[in-house]
Structures are given as C-alpha cells and as structure tokens.
Amino acid sequence: MALTTDEKMAWLEHVELFQGLPPDALRRVAERSGEIEFPAAHHIVTQGIIGNGLYIVIAGRARVVKGDQVAAELGPGEFFGELSVIDQMPRLASVIAQEPTTCLALASWDLIAEIERDPKLALNLLRALALRLRAARDEHRH
C-alpha cells in the first residue's frame, strides 16, 4: 500500500489508543510505524512467543485465538499486542489474518520511548489495559 506519513497519521488519529495526542506526537508515532502486509492464515503474532510490538489493523480482518478458542475478531482501526510492550512477556494469544491484512506496526522500543514523552499516551494505554482487564474478569465470572 505504501502509506505516506500523513496517511498513517490519519489512521492513527482514529485509533482510541492515540486519541488526544498532540500533532507532533502523532507524527512521531506515524514516522516510526511500519506498514506490513500479511497473507491470509498467516500468524501476525503467536501465543507464547515474546512480543516486540503493537499492531494496528488498517485493512483486512484478523482473528484473536487463545489456545483453541476464538476470543475476538479485529478489523480496521483496532489494535493489539500492547501488553507485551509493557512487560516483555509471552503473547497471551495468537492473532491470525483471516484474509490479506495490512497492519501498521510499532516496535516496543519506539512505543515505550513515545509513552515516556507523552503522559496522554500512557494514560490511553492504561485505560486500554483496564478495559481488557475488566473484560477478562467478566469472562471469568460467567
């Protein structure tokens, strides 16, 4: 696809994780992000492997699979992989492309550098993790 920085910024602006970021921060994240295309059935991330980045789906569809359970379906604008950025531990789930899928990828070290510069981004990430925690606990209760 070969997106320009401006086009990447346009994508990121709509991703909840990057809401409210000042333009220069958004530009930095856009510049650092790489565009990667995955063929259908390809593992974008693999459960149990130490992760090294965060992904944002910008085209296509991917499925989140934990063990043999389908946990979620992800489409354009949604992100995943942020937990391993924080704690550098193995991925909790695999994310498998269901069709040819394009993602913007942000390496852990770049994301962490940006979090350290941007309290707003850190707060968004905190909120995202809290949401996931709430969802995980709700599932556990049923």
Place this chain on the structure above:
Amino acid sequence: MTPEVERPFPPGDYPVVVVGSGPGGIQAAYSLSRLGIEHAVISADPSPGGMFRRFPFFQRLLSWTKPHVLYDQRTREYEWYDWNSLIAVEPENRAVMPGLMDGTSEFPSRPEMELGIRTFAERTGVRVRHDTRWEGTARDGDRFVLHTSDGDYRAQAVIFAVGVAEPWMPETPGHQHVAHYVDTRAPESYEGKRLFIIGKQNSGFELASGLLHQASRIILASPRPATLSVNTHSLAGVRARYVQPWEDSNLGGGVFILNASIERVDRHGSSLTVHTRRSDNGDPFPAEVDEVIAATGFQCPLLDLPDLGVNVFGQSRLPTMTNHFESVGAPGIYFAGTIGQGVAGLKKYGIPANSGAVHGARYNARLMVQRLVEARFGVKRERPPVKTAEVVDLLLNEATTAPELWNQKSYLARAVTRDDDGTIRDDGIVSLADFVDSAGPDAVAITVETDDTGDIHPAVYVRRHGRVDSDARLDSSPLHDYRTTGHRKALQALVAPILT
C-alpha cells in the same frame, strides 16, 4: 478565679465527662442535658469559646450568619443560614449569633463568636468547671479515670472536645528561627518586613491578607499548589476572603506564591535565608527575608489517649473514629467539635464534609450524643411512625429545607425505616456512611450532594435485603426546591419496593 463554692462539677464519679468548652464541648453538654444524662464539663480555659478565644487573628470568621432569610430566625430551617450559632431545640435558645452581631457584616468578629458560645451556654444552662486542666488518663475496670489539675474524675464515657489547636511545625533545620502562626504579633510590628510564610492553606493566606498592608514583601511557600474553595465547591481550599494575596501574586504586586519544600533556614546577621527546593524542577531556590512564619498546621492534643488504645492518624494526629465519633480502639471515648473532621464519610468526588467547622460539628455532636446515650444508658430515641403516603413528602421536604442535610451534604441524611413488624418509622437524622454500610431492615435515606460539576441535587439510598446497592440522583432545581411533581414521581418509584 471563681470561689470554690460556685464552681460546678467537683472531681468525682459521673456517668459522662466532657472535656473542653469550645463549640464542641458546649454543644455536646447541651445535648446530654436535654437527654437527661448527668455529666460533668471541665475545661482548662477560664471561659467558654475554645479556639475562638484566640483565633482568627485577623479578619472576621469565614462562616456566615445571615440575618434576613426566608425563614424566621427561631426555626430549624433558619439554622442552615446561620453557620455560627450552636443548635438548640427551644426557640428562645436558637439563633444566638444574629442577636449579638453588630450588623456591619454577616461574618462575625472573633469576639462576637466567643461571646456567642458563652451566651449559648448561659442561656441553655450549660455549666463548665473552668481552670481545670486534663493532664492524664487511665482505666479502672469499666471506667475511665481523668487526672486533672483539680483531682480525678471517673466516668463510663468521656467526650473529648479539645480541638485541633496545638501548633505543629516540621523540624526543619533552622526551625528555631521560625515562628508559628499562633505567635503572630500585632500587625504594626511587621511594618516594612520581608515575610516568608510557610503554608498555603487558609491560615497562611489569612496571615498574608492580614499583613499585606505592613509587609514590604510576602512569599508564601509550600510543596503543592494552593487550591481555591470556589474551584473545589466546598470549604476545602483558600476561601474567597483570603484570595487578595493570590490576586496580588498574579499581578506581580509584591506577593510571591511558590511551590517548593523548605529545606533549611539560616540566620545571617539580622536576615534569614530560607533554602527551598522548587517542586516543578527540583532546583534550589533561596530567599532572603526578615521573618519566617509557619502556618503549617495544628495537632489534636490527645495527651496519653494513644496509650489507652486511641489510634491516631495523619499530620493532625486525629483519632480513628466510628461514624458516630467513638474511638475505634478505645470504645467509651468519644469526640466532639472539630476533631470530627477525622470521620471522612463518603467524600464523593473528593468533596469533604463540614465536620471541621461549627456548622457541621454541631450536628455531629448531637448525633454522637444520641448514639452514646442509646448505647451506654439505654435511652432509646424516638422513632415516630410515618404513614406510607407521607414518606415521599417527608423526604423531599427534608431535602429542601433540612439544615443538617445542607450543612453536611452527603454526610448526614434523613432516614425512614420499615421495621420487621411492617411499621414505617422516622429515624431522624442519621450518618449516611453508617446507613449505607450497615445491614438492617428495609429503609430509605435522603441527603443532598454536590458532584464534580458543582451540581447540587438530592441523593436517595434504598436498603433492601440488608444492603444499599446504589445511589440514585434526583434532579437538581434552580432554587433547590425538590417538592415538585417530577421529584415526587421519581422518589415514589425508588421507595415503592420497600414501602409496599
């Protein structure tokens, strides 16, 4: 000193002893007397008034007494507009302050406030054994023993209303060069001086306001930024009256407000250097001044009570209390007056109650005494039956006019309970925290609350199956009158499950 024959309450055994003759002690003693409980009141001071015998130094009080409102001064509803009078049931003992104030301001002067407390005691027949200093405490079986300068008192229950007025200052290096707020001299003696005031709460700003005219320069410093009460929608923060130095600092007139911690004070000849470290960047910032005053706060003078099990917390060393102001660690020891600020209540959105001020503490004292006499002397409070059809109007009327609910928002509430035999009874004014966290029969409580946008509205708490599960808001109203069809409908829907 009064001749011995006229001094009441000689040392001996009493069911209850009250220590303190400020607003808290006098209010608690009044409630005890009206409930028919024999008690003694002792005080180290020579006369009633408590902290108002000395403070505030400058200016008038921050609490108002409005002489003209929609209600007659002799009514319960009027109490809401008069933050300075102690409360009484008899009409002739209500609203002492408006009669004493000279009419030039709705804020009493310190002498007027002191006179008001003494006048209330005289009119209601509350007597005090003055010049009797509490010096120590012990247990003797199920009794407490108070050692005083006049001898020993023994009691089943003791109410300490000793205030939070013991000056406290951090032991920063050089603190011997620092005066405490309590030792502030006449304003004229500060003429032309460069002042450094440690502390940016009301006492710091009070000093800055009071000495603005005399001082050549004023620096106000503490680690965190000051907050303004107009922003916090409560009494927390610097009150409107003391904002002049803030405005001065904003406009660059000679007052400087600094966020920094004080590390050291050195003397060089006749000047002092205050070594501070800025909170924003951690840089050192020295200031050369003539005088340093610490408006750093006060502590609760609890003497040896911690040895009896009274646990304390916080910089002010307040005791840990139940919602009815009884010590958690030493049951039988109670507190009245400003010490009640140690019971936080729900504190929704971080907004505190007014338990540290007279207009909140007076209701706390009444509630505390009611529960004390119920628990220890078997005096059951009246719980008159209420007709089902009258419940909604009773609660909405309270939310609209009850001074307890308005002076202690989200802290005191009016409750109605459905007893096990099906009778609905009026529980009167209750502690909201106690209501929402106690198991018990089906019941409903209403209070008034403020949220983080400043919106004031009634809040309703329903207990069902032994539990209060949620807080329901009723609509706010521009003139705070909740006796509308809409409110009736909404409240009816909330209480229907427990009334039928």
Place this chain on the structure above:
Amino acid sequence: MNSEEVVDELASLSLFADLQRPQLRAVAHIFSEESFPPGQRILRQGFQGSGFYVILEGDVTVRIDGEDRAKLSKGDFFGEMSLLLGEPPVADVVAIGELHVLHLAGPDLKGFLERYPPVMFRMLQSVARRLRNANRLRS
C-alpha cells in the same frame, strides 16, 4: 504522623518508588490521609463519585456480590479501574481492621498521573500484571 513521616511511608511504596523526595512531598500534600473503622466500605459497588486510594496501614477485602475475592494490604492501591473506565466500582472494598489510607479525589486522578509519569508506569505494570493473572486463571 508528621509530613516527613508520611513522605518516608510513601517512599517505601512501590507505586511511588521512582519519585524523588521533593516530588514525594508534593504527592503527600495532594493526597489526603483518611482513617476508617473495621467493616466500613471504602469503595462501594454501584456508587458515583469514587476515588483513588493507597493503603498506608491495614488490610481490605475486595468483595463482589458478597464474595471475598482478594485481600489488599499496605502499599496496594485501588479505585483506579473505575476511574479510568469512567464507571462506578464493580466491587466493594471493605476495611478488615482499622484502615489508614491516602485518598485522591476521583476527578484528580488523570491529572495526577499525567503530572507524575513514573507513577503511571508503575500503574501500567500493575494493570498488565493483573491482566496476565486474569488470563492465567482462565486457561
């Protein structure tokens, strides 16, 4: 406890482990110290206006639908989940014995975290840890 003692206490808590002394002093002034009797709810399931708390002394139990799910002690914090998600708490947090806490008003949490990124990172790590634990329980 005078303010230097509170600062010492804060310095010993992992949440504030990365702050310098002057910052700790400022934090000590931003939070208010509160004390609660046993059995008092600090966080109430379903209630508006909740705050953020750090335990200085004592223990609490986290109770959902009458069932005790977790115990928190000195140094632990609670209340941030509901504030971050903008919802009332989904659990009661109840004092087991006498409890002594630091309380930050709910509306002030986000601003506080933005002003003190090291505290936010610690909280990020804590939430991440809890997320891993929650997932571990399920598999």
